[in-house]
Amino acid sequence: MMLTEQTPVPEAALPLEPFKAHLRLGTGFGEDSLQDEVLISFLRAAIAAIEARTGKVLLSRQFVLNLHQWNDRSAQVLPLVPVTEVSAVVQVDAEGVEEILASSQYHLIQDSQHPKLCPTGSLFPLVGTGGALRITLTAGIATDWGGLPADLGQAVLMLASHYYQYRDDTGLSGGCMPFGVTSLIERYRVVRLSLGRMQ
Structure with a gap:
């Protein structure tokens, strides 16, 4: 079996401005967009991590x-x-x-x-x-960011913020996910069957 993503999440669908507000980044300056590329990369990474952890596709x-x-x-x-x-x-x-x-x-x-x-x-x-x-x-759960359940959207912003805050830290353990994020996404995890038991 091989699964291939044909259409990645378009950049316009990512919550860049809400993420900036979550990080409390300053606005109204001439260099407002300088960090956009790195912020978008953290949002994509957070979405991918939450999709992997829950087994559910967030954006269609x-x-x-x-x-x-x-x-x-x-x-x-x-x-x-x-x-x-x-x-x-x-x-x-x-x-x-x-x-x-x-x-x-x-x-x-x-x-x-x-x-x-x-x-x-x-x-x-x-x-x-x-x-x-x-x-x-x-x-996908939603066709755009506004259609996502609020707790999943908040989890993405929190995890992307975590990646941003610790972007220079190489000592974090693999698969590190803050407790607040884990608790927000727990109810969305796909139940997997193994040897007749639920996981």
Whole structure:
């Protein structure tokens, strides 16, 4: 399985001005925008870290999932949450010939933990030896910053601020995340099943 992000979060969708206000940076000076590039990089890093910790995509964007076979021909679990749309499903044979599945052949079951792509009939068509699948989908809690739940938005600003404050500190342990951020995002974590137990 290989998951590729096709459309990164556009710069205009990032909360640059709220982040500046959170940091209490001065305004009204001729050099207001000098730090914009580094602030944007901290916002992107914070979003990526919170998405990794929660297992959920914050701001809507497009991804492509490449598979060698259906994991289950009766229901393919998708690795992103929440999936809002599946725009294309393509089967590729061993010679590279592509066949686009009609949208009437599948439907998306939206779920806050484990969304699935299911066939309209009983099973998805078989993928031949040496073949592959390509699924194009859109995932994200909100299409813009204002649509995010307030606690998730605050968590991003807090974590980006933490990165900014300790940007020169090389002694922080790997995966370091402030307690306040952890507590804000805890309820959004995807429940993972392992050996019949929840994690």
